[in-house]
Amino acid sequence: MKKLINIFALCFIALSFIACEEEDEFTFIASPEQTADFTFTNSISDNYLLSPLVADNPAERFVWNEADFDVQTPVNYELQGAVTEDFNNPTTLADITGTDYSVTVSSMLSLANEAGLDNDPDTEEAPNTGMLFFRVRAYVGADAGNVVEQFSDMLTLNVELVENTSEEVDLSTTWGVTGGATEFGWDAPDVPMWKSDITGVDNLVYVAYTTLTDGEIKFRENEAWGNDYGGADGQLVAGGDNIEVTEGTYKITIDLNPDELTYSLEEYSWGIVGDATPNGWDGPDVQLSYNGENNTWMVENVTLTDGEIKFRLNNAWGDDYGGNDGQLGSDNIPVTAGTYTIIVDFENGTYTIE
Missing domain, CATH: 2.60.40.3620 (Immunoglobulin-like)
Structure with missing residues:
Protein backbone atom coordinates (compact mmCIF):
# COMPACT_ATOMS: atom_id res chain seq x y z
CA MET A 1 0.00 0.00 0.00
CA LYS A 2 2.89 2.41 0.83
CA LYS A 3 4.48 1.71 -2.57
CA LEU A 4 1.19 2.59 -4.30
CA ILE A 5 0.95 5.90 -2.39
CA ASN A 6 4.53 6.75 -3.33
CA ILE A 7 3.82 6.08 -7.02
CA PHE A 8 0.79 8.43 -6.89
CA ALA A 9 2.92 11.12 -5.19
CA LEU A 10 5.65 10.87 -7.81
CA CYS A 11 3.09 11.15 -10.60
CA PHE A 12 1.61 14.29 -9.01
CA ILE A 13 5.03 15.93 -8.71
CA ALA A 14 5.89 15.07 -12.33
CA LEU A 15 2.61 16.57 -13.58
CA SER A 16 3.25 19.67 -11.47
CA PHE A 17 6.66 20.23 -13.04
CA ILE A 18 5.24 19.71 -16.56
CA ALA A 19 2.69 22.42 -15.77
CA CYS A 20 5.54 24.68 -14.64
CA GLU A 21 7.04 24.67 -18.12
CA GLU A 22 4.18 26.80 -19.42
CA GLU A 23 5.09 30.51 -19.75
CA ASP A 24 3.71 32.48 -16.81
CA GLU A 25 3.52 36.25 -16.92
CA PHE A 26 6.63 37.41 -15.08
CA THR A 27 7.78 40.99 -15.41
CA PHE A 28 9.65 43.63 -13.43
CA ILE A 29 7.44 45.91 -11.37
CA ALA A 30 8.33 49.17 -9.65
CA SER A 31 8.35 49.16 -5.87
CA PRO A 32 5.23 50.85 -4.42
CA GLU A 33 7.32 52.08 -1.49
CA GLN A 34 10.70 53.68 -1.09
CA THR A 35 13.28 52.46 1.39
CA ALA A 36 15.56 54.37 3.75
CA ASP A 37 18.68 52.91 2.09
CA PHE A 38 17.76 53.74 -1.52
CA THR A 39 14.99 55.52 -3.37
CA PHE A 40 14.36 55.73 -7.08
CA THR A 41 15.79 58.92 -8.51
CA ASN A 42 15.94 58.03 -12.21
CA SER A 43 13.45 56.56 -14.61
CA ILE A 44 14.62 53.69 -16.76
CA SER A 45 15.06 56.01 -19.74
CA ASP A 46 17.51 58.28 -17.89
CA ASN A 47 21.26 57.87 -17.61
CA TYR A 48 22.73 56.26 -14.52
CA LEU A 49 25.82 58.26 -13.60
CA LEU A 50 28.51 55.93 -12.26
CA SER A 51 31.42 57.36 -10.29
CA PRO A 52 34.13 55.37 -8.45
CA LEU A 53 33.94 58.00 -5.70
CA VAL A 54 30.67 56.41 -4.53
CA ALA A 55 31.43 52.80 -5.50
CA ASP A 56 29.81 51.35 -2.36
CA ASN A 57 26.56 53.26 -2.82
CA PRO A 58 23.44 51.62 -4.30
CA ALA A 59 22.96 52.39 -8.01
CA GLU A 60 19.51 50.84 -8.47
CA ARG A 61 17.11 48.71 -6.47
CA PHE A 62 15.50 46.09 -8.70
CA VAL A 63 12.05 44.85 -7.68
CA TRP A 64 10.04 42.16 -9.38
CA ASN A 65 6.83 40.17 -8.87
CA GLU A 66 6.69 36.59 -7.62
CA ALA A 67 6.88 33.81 -10.20
CA ASP A 68 4.07 31.25 -10.19
CA PHE A 69 5.13 27.63 -10.72
CA ASP A 70 1.85 26.14 -9.42
CA VAL A 71 3.70 24.15 -6.78
CA GLN A 72 4.19 24.65 -3.06
CA THR A 73 7.97 24.95 -3.11
CA PRO A 74 10.41 27.80 -2.51
CA VAL A 75 11.28 29.83 -5.58
CA ASN A 76 14.81 31.13 -6.09
CA TYR A 77 15.55 34.32 -8.02
CA GLU A 78 18.80 35.00 -9.83
CA LEU A 79 19.33 38.63 -10.83
CA GLN A 80 21.50 38.66 -13.93
CA GLY A 81 23.41 41.49 -15.58
CA ALA A 82 24.87 41.33 -19.07
CA VAL A 83 26.61 43.49 -21.63
CA THR A 84 24.67 42.04 -24.60
CA GLU A 85 20.96 41.51 -25.18
CA ASP A 86 21.37 37.77 -25.73
CA PHE A 87 22.71 37.37 -22.17
CA ASN A 88 25.64 35.35 -23.39
CA ASN A 89 27.70 34.62 -20.27
CA PRO A 90 25.67 36.81 -17.85
CA THR A 91 26.93 37.95 -14.46
CA THR A 92 24.95 36.76 -11.43
CA LEU A 93 24.42 39.77 -9.20
CA ALA A 94 22.25 38.00 -6.63
CA ASP A 95 20.78 34.54 -5.98
CA ILE A 96 18.04 35.01 -3.39
CA THR A 97 14.52 33.96 -2.40
CA GLY A 98 13.29 37.56 -2.06
CA THR A 99 11.86 39.75 -4.82
CA ASP A 100 14.11 42.80 -4.63
CA TYR A 101 17.82 43.50 -4.66
CA SER A 102 19.95 46.66 -4.57
CA VAL A 103 22.88 46.71 -7.00
CA THR A 104 25.87 48.86 -6.04
CA VAL A 105 27.68 51.37 -8.22
CA SER A 106 30.72 49.09 -8.00
CA SER A 107 28.79 46.19 -9.59
CA MET A 108 27.52 48.49 -12.33
CA LEU A 109 31.06 49.73 -12.97
CA SER A 110 32.31 46.15 -13.29
CA LEU A 111 29.66 45.46 -15.94
CA ALA A 112 30.46 48.75 -17.67
CA ASN A 113 34.15 47.87 -17.82
CA GLU A 114 33.25 44.46 -19.21
CA ALA A 115 31.24 46.26 -21.88
CA GLY A 116 34.34 48.24 -22.84
CA LEU A 117 33.27 51.54 -21.30
CA ASP A 118 35.88 53.79 -19.73
CA ASN A 119 35.90 57.04 -17.75
CA ASP A 120 39.48 58.04 -18.47
CA PRO A 121 39.36 61.25 -20.55
CA ASP A 122 42.76 60.34 -22.03
CA THR A 123 41.41 57.10 -23.52
CA GLU A 124 39.83 58.40 -26.70
CA GLU A 125 38.92 55.07 -28.28
CA ALA A 126 36.75 53.86 -25.37
CA PRO A 127 33.29 55.43 -24.92
CA ASN A 128 32.04 56.42 -21.49
CA THR A 129 28.34 55.84 -22.25
CA GLY A 130 26.52 52.65 -23.15
CA MET A 131 23.82 50.16 -22.23
CA LEU A 132 23.64 47.36 -19.66
CA PHE A 133 21.00 44.64 -19.61
CA PHE A 134 19.26 43.01 -16.65
CA ARG A 135 16.78 40.19 -16.13
CA VAL A 136 15.65 37.78 -13.42
CA ARG A 137 15.84 34.02 -13.68
CA ALA A 138 13.25 32.34 -11.43
CA TYR A 139 13.75 28.65 -10.79
CA VAL A 140 12.71 25.73 -8.60
CA GLY A 141 14.63 22.56 -7.97
CA ALA A 142 18.14 21.97 -6.72
CA ASP A 143 19.45 19.19 -8.97
CA ALA A 144 20.68 20.16 -12.42
CA GLY A 145 18.35 17.66 -14.11
CA ASN A 146 15.24 18.75 -12.21
CA VAL A 147 15.38 22.56 -12.48
CA VAL A 148 12.39 24.36 -13.97
CA GLU A 149 12.96 28.03 -14.77
CA GLN A 150 11.36 31.21 -16.08
CA PHE A 151 12.92 34.48 -17.24
CA SER A 152 11.59 37.96 -16.72
CA ASP A 153 11.36 40.66 -19.33
CA MET A 154 14.67 42.36 -20.01
CA LEU A 155 15.49 45.81 -18.64
CA THR A 156 17.88 48.05 -20.55
CA LEU A 157 19.68 50.73 -18.53
CA ASN A 158 21.66 53.57 -20.03
CA VAL A 159 24.84 54.25 -18.05
CA GLU A 160 27.45 56.98 -18.12
CA LEU A 161 30.84 56.72 -16.46
CA VAL A 162 31.66 60.03 -14.81
CA GLU A 163 35.02 61.49 -15.71
CA ASN A 164 37.01 62.18 -12.57
CA THR A 165 40.19 64.07 -13.33
CA SER A 166 41.02 64.39 -9.63
CA GLU A 167 40.47 60.75 -8.72
CA GLU A 168 44.18 59.92 -8.37
CA VAL A 169 44.97 62.89 -6.12
CA ASP A 170 45.85 61.78 -2.61
CA LEU A 171 46.51 64.53 -0.08
CA TYR A 268 35.15 77.94 6.38
CA SER A 269 32.35 75.76 4.99
CA TRP A 270 30.98 74.94 1.57
CA GLY A 271 27.28 74.19 1.36
CA ILE A 272 24.24 73.81 -0.88
CA VAL A 273 21.58 76.52 -0.86
CA GLY A 274 18.35 76.90 -2.85
CA ASP A 275 14.60 76.43 -2.83
CA ALA A 276 15.17 72.71 -3.44
CA THR A 277 16.99 72.40 -0.06
CA PRO A 278 15.30 72.03 3.34
CA ASN A 279 16.11 75.62 4.38
CA GLY A 280 15.50 77.38 1.06
CA TRP A 281 17.54 80.31 -0.22
CA ASP A 282 18.05 81.75 3.28
CA GLY A 283 19.95 78.76 4.67
CA PRO A 284 21.60 77.52 6.75
CA ASP A 285 23.05 75.56 3.84
CA VAL A 286 23.34 71.79 3.51
CA GLN A 287 26.98 71.32 4.50
CA LEU A 288 29.47 69.60 2.19
CA SER A 289 32.33 67.50 3.60
CA TYR A 290 35.87 67.63 2.28
CA ASN A 291 37.53 64.50 0.88
CA GLY A 292 41.27 64.94 0.51
CA GLU A 293 41.64 61.57 -1.19
CA ASN A 294 40.35 63.20 -4.37
CA ASN A 295 40.28 66.90 -3.44
CA THR A 296 36.48 67.19 -3.69
CA TRP A 297 33.56 68.31 -1.53
CA MET A 298 30.54 66.04 -1.21
CA VAL A 299 27.37 65.11 0.61
CA GLU A 300 25.56 61.75 0.51
CA ASN A 301 21.86 60.98 0.83
CA VAL A 302 20.64 64.58 0.73
CA THR A 303 16.92 64.91 -0.03
CA LEU A 304 15.92 67.69 -2.43
CA THR A 305 12.59 68.85 -3.83
CA ASP A 306 11.80 70.19 -7.29
CA GLY A 307 13.62 73.49 -7.56
CA GLU A 308 17.09 75.01 -7.92
CA ILE A 309 20.37 74.98 -6.01
CA LYS A 310 23.76 76.69 -5.87
CA PHE A 311 26.99 76.13 -3.94
CA ARG A 312 28.32 78.88 -1.66
CA LEU A 313 30.98 79.54 0.94
CA ASN A 314 30.24 80.21 4.60
CA ASN A 315 26.44 80.42 4.21
CA ALA A 316 26.82 83.81 2.51
CA TRP A 317 26.66 85.35 -0.95
CA GLY A 318 29.78 86.62 -2.59
CA ASP A 319 31.65 83.37 -3.23
CA ASP A 320 29.07 81.13 -4.85
CA TYR A 321 28.68 78.86 -7.88
CA GLY A 322 25.83 77.56 -9.97
CA GLY A 323 26.42 75.53 -13.08
CA ASN A 324 25.19 73.77 -16.18
CA ASP A 325 25.71 70.20 -17.48
CA GLY A 326 28.23 69.35 -14.77
CA GLN A 327 30.34 72.48 -15.22
CA LEU A 328 30.44 75.12 -12.48
CA GLY A 329 29.14 78.53 -13.51
CA SER A 330 26.76 81.27 -12.44
CA ASP A 331 23.31 79.88 -13.35
CA ASN A 332 21.07 78.23 -10.76
CA ILE A 333 21.14 74.44 -11.11
CA PRO A 334 17.66 72.89 -11.63
CA VAL A 335 16.97 69.62 -9.79
CA THR A 336 14.01 67.28 -9.43
CA ALA A 337 12.78 65.74 -6.19
CA GLY A 338 14.89 62.85 -4.98
CA THR A 339 17.71 61.68 -2.73
CA TYR A 340 21.17 62.43 -4.07
CA THR A 341 24.92 62.17 -3.70
CA ILE A 342 26.46 65.49 -4.76
CA ILE A 343 30.17 65.91 -5.47
CA VAL A 344 31.83 69.25 -6.27
CA ASP A 345 35.36 69.63 -7.62
CA PHE A 346 36.18 73.33 -7.24
CA GLU A 347 39.72 72.82 -8.53
CA ASN A 348 38.54 71.48 -11.90
CA GLY A 349 35.25 73.40 -11.99
CA THR A 350 32.92 70.38 -12.15
CA TYR A 351 30.09 68.81 -10.18
CA THR A 352 27.95 65.66 -10.27
CA ILE A 353 24.45 65.11 -8.90
CA GLU A 354 23.57 61.42 -8.76
Whole structure:
Protein backbone atom coordinates (compact mmCIF):
# COMPACT_ATOMS: atom_id res chain seq x y z
CA MET A 1 0.00 0.00 0.00
CA LYS A 2 2.89 2.41 0.83
CA LYS A 3 4.48 1.71 -2.57
CA LEU A 4 1.19 2.59 -4.30
CA ILE A 5 0.95 5.90 -2.39
CA ASN A 6 4.53 6.75 -3.33
CA ILE A 7 3.82 6.08 -7.02
CA PHE A 8 0.79 8.43 -6.89
CA ALA A 9 2.92 11.12 -5.19
CA LEU A 10 5.65 10.87 -7.81
CA CYS A 11 3.09 11.15 -10.60
CA PHE A 12 1.61 14.29 -9.01
CA ILE A 13 5.03 15.93 -8.71
CA ALA A 14 5.89 15.07 -12.33
CA LEU A 15 2.61 16.57 -13.58
CA SER A 16 3.25 19.67 -11.47
CA PHE A 17 6.66 20.23 -13.04
CA ILE A 18 5.24 19.71 -16.56
CA ALA A 19 2.69 22.42 -15.77
CA CYS A 20 5.54 24.68 -14.64
CA GLU A 21 7.04 24.67 -18.12
CA GLU A 22 4.18 26.80 -19.42
CA GLU A 23 5.09 30.51 -19.75
CA ASP A 24 3.71 32.48 -16.81
CA GLU A 25 3.52 36.25 -16.92
CA PHE A 26 6.63 37.41 -15.08
CA THR A 27 7.78 40.99 -15.41
CA PHE A 28 9.65 43.63 -13.43
CA ILE A 29 7.44 45.91 -11.37
CA ALA A 30 8.33 49.17 -9.65
CA SER A 31 8.35 49.16 -5.87
CA PRO A 32 5.23 50.85 -4.42
CA GLU A 33 7.32 52.08 -1.49
CA GLN A 34 10.70 53.68 -1.09
CA THR A 35 13.28 52.46 1.39
CA ALA A 36 15.56 54.37 3.75
CA ASP A 37 18.68 52.91 2.09
CA PHE A 38 17.76 53.74 -1.52
CA THR A 39 14.99 55.52 -3.37
CA PHE A 40 14.36 55.73 -7.08
CA THR A 41 15.79 58.92 -8.51
CA ASN A 42 15.94 58.03 -12.21
CA SER A 43 13.45 56.56 -14.61
CA ILE A 44 14.62 53.69 -16.76
CA SER A 45 15.06 56.01 -19.74
CA ASP A 46 17.51 58.28 -17.89
CA ASN A 47 21.26 57.87 -17.61
CA TYR A 48 22.73 56.26 -14.52
CA LEU A 49 25.82 58.26 -13.60
CA LEU A 50 28.51 55.93 -12.26
CA SER A 51 31.42 57.36 -10.29
CA PRO A 52 34.13 55.37 -8.45
CA LEU A 53 33.94 58.00 -5.70
CA VAL A 54 30.67 56.41 -4.53
CA ALA A 55 31.43 52.80 -5.50
CA ASP A 56 29.81 51.35 -2.36
CA ASN A 57 26.56 53.26 -2.82
CA PRO A 58 23.44 51.62 -4.30
CA ALA A 59 22.96 52.39 -8.01
CA GLU A 60 19.51 50.84 -8.47
CA ARG A 61 17.11 48.71 -6.47
CA PHE A 62 15.50 46.09 -8.70
CA VAL A 63 12.05 44.85 -7.68
CA TRP A 64 10.04 42.16 -9.38
CA ASN A 65 6.83 40.17 -8.87
CA GLU A 66 6.69 36.59 -7.62
CA ALA A 67 6.88 33.81 -10.20
CA ASP A 68 4.07 31.25 -10.19
CA PHE A 69 5.13 27.63 -10.72
CA ASP A 70 1.85 26.14 -9.42
CA VAL A 71 3.70 24.15 -6.78
CA GLN A 72 4.19 24.65 -3.06
CA THR A 73 7.97 24.95 -3.11
CA PRO A 74 10.41 27.80 -2.51
CA VAL A 75 11.28 29.83 -5.58
CA ASN A 76 14.81 31.13 -6.09
CA TYR A 77 15.55 34.32 -8.02
CA GLU A 78 18.80 35.00 -9.83
CA LEU A 79 19.33 38.63 -10.83
CA GLN A 80 21.50 38.66 -13.93
CA GLY A 81 23.41 41.49 -15.58
CA ALA A 82 24.87 41.33 -19.07
CA VAL A 83 26.61 43.49 -21.63
CA THR A 84 24.67 42.04 -24.60
CA GLU A 85 20.96 41.51 -25.18
CA ASP A 86 21.37 37.77 -25.73
CA PHE A 87 22.71 37.37 -22.17
CA ASN A 88 25.64 35.35 -23.39
CA ASN A 89 27.70 34.62 -20.27
CA PRO A 90 25.67 36.81 -17.85
CA THR A 91 26.93 37.95 -14.46
CA THR A 92 24.95 36.76 -11.43
CA LEU A 93 24.42 39.77 -9.20
CA ALA A 94 22.25 38.00 -6.63
CA ASP A 95 20.78 34.54 -5.98
CA ILE A 96 18.04 35.01 -3.39
CA THR A 97 14.52 33.96 -2.40
CA GLY A 98 13.29 37.56 -2.06
CA THR A 99 11.86 39.75 -4.82
CA ASP A 100 14.11 42.80 -4.63
CA TYR A 101 17.82 43.50 -4.66
CA SER A 102 19.95 46.66 -4.57
CA VAL A 103 22.88 46.71 -7.00
CA THR A 104 25.87 48.86 -6.04
CA VAL A 105 27.68 51.37 -8.22
CA SER A 106 30.72 49.09 -8.00
CA SER A 107 28.79 46.19 -9.59
CA MET A 108 27.52 48.49 -12.33
CA LEU A 109 31.06 49.73 -12.97
CA SER A 110 32.31 46.15 -13.29
CA LEU A 111 29.66 45.46 -15.94
CA ALA A 112 30.46 48.75 -17.67
CA ASN A 113 34.15 47.87 -17.82
CA GLU A 114 33.25 44.46 -19.21
CA ALA A 115 31.24 46.26 -21.88
CA GLY A 116 34.34 48.24 -22.84
CA LEU A 117 33.27 51.54 -21.30
CA ASP A 118 35.88 53.79 -19.73
CA ASN A 119 35.90 57.04 -17.75
CA ASP A 120 39.48 58.04 -18.47
CA PRO A 121 39.36 61.25 -20.55
CA ASP A 122 42.76 60.34 -22.03
CA THR A 123 41.41 57.10 -23.52
CA GLU A 124 39.83 58.40 -26.70
CA GLU A 125 38.92 55.07 -28.28
CA ALA A 126 36.75 53.86 -25.37
CA PRO A 127 33.29 55.43 -24.92
CA ASN A 128 32.04 56.42 -21.49
CA THR A 129 28.34 55.84 -22.25
CA GLY A 130 26.52 52.65 -23.15
CA MET A 131 23.82 50.16 -22.23
CA LEU A 132 23.64 47.36 -19.66
CA PHE A 133 21.00 44.64 -19.61
CA PHE A 134 19.26 43.01 -16.65
CA ARG A 135 16.78 40.19 -16.13
CA VAL A 136 15.65 37.78 -13.42
CA ARG A 137 15.84 34.02 -13.68
CA ALA A 138 13.25 32.34 -11.43
CA TYR A 139 13.75 28.65 -10.79
CA VAL A 140 12.71 25.73 -8.60
CA GLY A 141 14.63 22.56 -7.97
CA ALA A 142 18.14 21.97 -6.72
CA ASP A 143 19.45 19.19 -8.97
CA ALA A 144 20.68 20.16 -12.42
CA GLY A 145 18.35 17.66 -14.11
CA ASN A 146 15.24 18.75 -12.21
CA VAL A 147 15.38 22.56 -12.48
CA VAL A 148 12.39 24.36 -13.97
CA GLU A 149 12.96 28.03 -14.77
CA GLN A 150 11.36 31.21 -16.08
CA PHE A 151 12.92 34.48 -17.24
CA SER A 152 11.59 37.96 -16.72
CA ASP A 153 11.36 40.66 -19.33
CA MET A 154 14.67 42.36 -20.01
CA LEU A 155 15.49 45.81 -18.64
CA THR A 156 17.88 48.05 -20.55
CA LEU A 157 19.68 50.73 -18.53
CA ASN A 158 21.66 53.57 -20.03
CA VAL A 159 24.84 54.25 -18.05
CA GLU A 160 27.45 56.98 -18.12
CA LEU A 161 30.84 56.72 -16.46
CA VAL A 162 31.66 60.03 -14.81
CA GLU A 163 35.02 61.49 -15.71
CA ASN A 164 37.01 62.18 -12.57
CA THR A 165 40.19 64.07 -13.33
CA SER A 166 41.02 64.39 -9.63
CA GLU A 167 40.47 60.75 -8.72
CA GLU A 168 44.18 59.92 -8.37
CA VAL A 169 44.97 62.89 -6.12
CA ASP A 170 45.85 61.78 -2.61
CA LEU A 171 46.51 64.53 -0.08
CA SER A 172 46.48 62.32 3.00
CA THR A 173 49.03 62.82 5.78
CA THR A 174 49.90 61.24 9.11
CA TRP A 175 48.71 64.32 11.02
CA GLY A 176 45.37 65.00 12.68
CA VAL A 177 43.44 67.19 15.11
CA THR A 178 42.43 65.78 18.50
CA GLY A 179 40.77 67.26 21.57
CA GLY A 180 37.60 67.70 23.53
CA ALA A 181 36.29 70.12 20.91
CA THR A 182 36.43 67.48 18.12
CA GLU A 183 33.79 64.90 17.26
CA PHE A 184 35.59 62.00 18.97
CA GLY A 185 37.21 63.91 21.82
CA TRP A 186 40.72 63.10 22.93
CA ASP A 187 40.43 59.52 21.64
CA ALA A 188 41.04 58.33 18.09
CA PRO A 189 40.08 58.75 15.33
CA ASP A 190 41.53 62.21 14.93
CA VAL A 191 40.19 64.74 12.43
CA PRO A 192 42.40 64.11 9.36
CA MET A 193 44.74 66.81 8.10
CA TRP A 194 45.55 67.04 4.40
CA LYS A 195 48.41 68.39 2.33
CA SER A 196 47.70 71.97 1.35
CA ASP A 197 49.40 71.63 -2.04
CA ILE A 198 47.14 69.86 -4.57
CA THR A 199 50.19 68.65 -6.51
CA GLY A 200 50.87 66.37 -3.55
CA VAL A 201 54.12 68.07 -2.59
CA ASP A 202 54.71 67.69 1.14
CA ASN A 203 55.56 71.26 2.11
CA LEU A 204 54.77 70.65 5.81
CA VAL A 205 51.68 72.88 5.61
CA TYR A 206 48.56 70.85 6.42
CA VAL A 207 44.85 71.69 6.57
CA ALA A 208 41.73 70.20 8.15
CA TYR A 209 38.08 71.08 7.55
CA THR A 210 35.85 70.33 10.52
CA THR A 211 33.18 71.52 12.92
CA LEU A 212 34.30 72.12 16.52
CA THR A 213 32.51 72.76 19.81
CA ASP A 214 33.72 74.99 22.63
CA GLY A 215 36.78 73.29 24.08
CA GLU A 216 40.42 72.50 23.41
CA ILE A 217 42.47 70.89 20.64
CA LYS A 218 46.00 69.76 19.83
CA PHE A 219 47.74 68.40 16.73
CA ARG A 220 49.45 65.02 16.71
CA GLU A 221 50.94 62.46 14.33
CA ASN A 222 49.65 58.90 13.79
CA GLU A 223 46.89 59.35 16.41
CA ALA A 224 49.46 58.91 19.15
CA TRP A 225 51.24 61.03 21.73
CA GLY A 226 54.94 61.67 21.41
CA ASN A 227 54.97 63.92 18.37
CA ASP A 228 52.33 66.54 19.11
CA TYR A 229 51.91 70.29 19.16
CA GLY A 230 49.92 72.70 21.26
CA GLY A 231 50.47 76.40 21.67
CA ALA A 232 48.78 79.78 21.89
CA ASP A 233 48.23 82.96 19.86
CA GLY A 234 48.93 81.25 16.55
CA GLN A 235 52.31 79.81 17.57
CA LEU A 236 52.91 76.06 17.81
CA VAL A 237 54.99 74.52 20.58
CA ALA A 238 56.11 70.88 20.58
CA GLY A 239 54.20 69.20 23.42
CA GLY A 240 52.72 72.60 24.29
CA ASP A 241 49.51 73.63 26.01
CA ASN A 242 46.05 72.75 24.72
CA ILE A 243 44.64 75.33 22.30
CA GLU A 244 41.28 76.83 23.27
CA VAL A 245 38.65 77.12 20.51
CA THR A 246 35.03 78.23 20.22
CA GLU A 247 32.16 76.53 18.43
CA GLY A 248 32.19 76.83 14.66
CA THR A 249 33.04 75.23 11.30
CA TYR A 250 36.67 75.85 10.43
CA LYS A 251 39.54 75.48 8.05
CA ILE A 252 42.49 74.71 10.34
CA THR A 253 46.00 75.24 8.98
CA ILE A 254 49.30 74.27 10.58
CA ASP A 255 52.78 75.05 9.27
CA LEU A 256 55.34 72.60 10.64
CA ASN A 257 58.32 74.11 8.88
CA PRO A 258 60.95 74.62 11.64
CA ASP A 259 61.26 78.33 10.94
CA GLU A 260 57.46 78.83 11.06
CA LEU A 261 55.57 76.55 13.51
CA THR A 262 52.24 78.38 13.26
CA TYR A 263 48.54 77.54 13.28
CA SER A 264 45.35 79.35 12.25
CA LEU A 265 41.58 78.76 12.39
CA GLU A 266 39.25 80.51 9.96
CA GLU A 267 35.51 80.19 9.41
CA TYR A 268 35.15 77.94 6.38
CA SER A 269 32.35 75.76 4.99
CA TRP A 270 30.98 74.94 1.57
CA GLY A 271 27.28 74.19 1.36
CA ILE A 272 24.24 73.81 -0.88
CA VAL A 273 21.58 76.52 -0.86
CA GLY A 274 18.35 76.90 -2.85
CA ASP A 275 14.60 76.43 -2.83
CA ALA A 276 15.17 72.71 -3.44
CA THR A 277 16.99 72.40 -0.06
CA PRO A 278 15.30 72.03 3.34
CA ASN A 279 16.11 75.62 4.38
CA GLY A 280 15.50 77.38 1.06
CA TRP A 281 17.54 80.31 -0.22
CA ASP A 282 18.05 81.75 3.28
CA GLY A 283 19.95 78.76 4.67
CA PRO A 284 21.60 77.52 6.75
CA ASP A 285 23.05 75.56 3.84
CA VAL A 286 23.34 71.79 3.51
CA GLN A 287 26.98 71.32 4.50
CA LEU A 288 29.47 69.60 2.19
CA SER A 289 32.33 67.50 3.60
CA TYR A 290 35.87 67.63 2.28
CA ASN A 291 37.53 64.50 0.88
CA GLY A 292 41.27 64.94 0.51
CA GLU A 293 41.64 61.57 -1.19
CA ASN A 294 40.35 63.20 -4.37
CA ASN A 295 40.28 66.90 -3.44
CA THR A 296 36.48 67.19 -3.69
CA TRP A 297 33.56 68.31 -1.53
CA MET A 298 30.54 66.04 -1.21
CA VAL A 299 27.37 65.11 0.61
CA GLU A 300 25.56 61.75 0.51
CA ASN A 301 21.86 60.98 0.83
CA VAL A 302 20.64 64.58 0.73
CA THR A 303 16.92 64.91 -0.03
CA LEU A 304 15.92 67.69 -2.43
CA THR A 305 12.59 68.85 -3.83
CA ASP A 306 11.80 70.19 -7.29
CA GLY A 307 13.62 73.49 -7.56
CA GLU A 308 17.09 75.01 -7.92
CA ILE A 309 20.37 74.98 -6.01
CA LYS A 310 23.76 76.69 -5.87
CA PHE A 311 26.99 76.13 -3.94
CA ARG A 312 28.32 78.88 -1.66
CA LEU A 313 30.98 79.54 0.94
CA ASN A 314 30.24 80.21 4.60
CA ASN A 315 26.44 80.42 4.21
CA ALA A 316 26.82 83.81 2.51
CA TRP A 317 26.66 85.35 -0.95
CA GLY A 318 29.78 86.62 -2.59
CA ASP A 319 31.65 83.37 -3.23
CA ASP A 320 29.07 81.13 -4.85
CA TYR A 321 28.68 78.86 -7.88
CA GLY A 322 25.83 77.56 -9.97
CA GLY A 323 26.42 75.53 -13.08
CA ASN A 324 25.19 73.77 -16.18
CA ASP A 325 25.71 70.20 -17.48
CA GLY A 326 28.23 69.35 -14.77
CA GLN A 327 30.34 72.48 -15.22
CA LEU A 328 30.44 75.12 -12.48
CA GLY A 329 29.14 78.53 -13.51
CA SER A 330 26.76 81.27 -12.44
CA ASP A 331 23.31 79.88 -13.35
CA ASN A 332 21.07 78.23 -10.76
CA ILE A 333 21.14 74.44 -11.11
CA PRO A 334 17.66 72.89 -11.63
CA VAL A 335 16.97 69.62 -9.79
CA THR A 336 14.01 67.28 -9.43
CA ALA A 337 12.78 65.74 -6.19
CA GLY A 338 14.89 62.85 -4.98
CA THR A 339 17.71 61.68 -2.73
CA TYR A 340 21.17 62.43 -4.07
CA THR A 341 24.92 62.17 -3.70
CA ILE A 342 26.46 65.49 -4.76
CA ILE A 343 30.17 65.91 -5.47
CA VAL A 344 31.83 69.25 -6.27
CA ASP A 345 35.36 69.63 -7.62
CA PHE A 346 36.18 73.33 -7.24
CA GLU A 347 39.72 72.82 -8.53
CA ASN A 348 38.54 71.48 -11.90
CA GLY A 349 35.25 73.40 -11.99
CA THR A 350 32.92 70.38 -12.15
CA TYR A 351 30.09 68.81 -10.18
CA THR A 352 27.95 65.66 -10.27
CA ILE A 353 24.45 65.11 -8.90
CA GLU A 354 23.57 61.42 -8.76
